[in-house]
Amino acid sequence: MDATNDILLGKWHELKGHVREQWGKLTDDDLTQLSGKTEELSGVLQQRYGYDKAKAETEINNWLSKH
Structure with missing residues (x-):
C-alpha cells in the first residue's frame, strides 16, 4: 500500500472531502488526525464500519482507483 499511501499523503487536502462523502461515519476530527495516512484510515474504517x-x-x- 506504499503507492496508495503516497497518493493519499500528496492529495489529502483535495481528497478528504471525498473521503467524508464515501465514509460518512468518519468525523471531522478523524479526517484531521488521519492526515492522509492510509494505515490510519484503514484502522478508523475498521473501528467505524467493523471491517477487517x-x-x-x-x-x-x-475508492482511490475511482479518484
Missing part, C-alpha cells in the same frame, strides 16, 4: 484489515484496504484501494 483486508476489507478496509480493499475499500481504500477501490
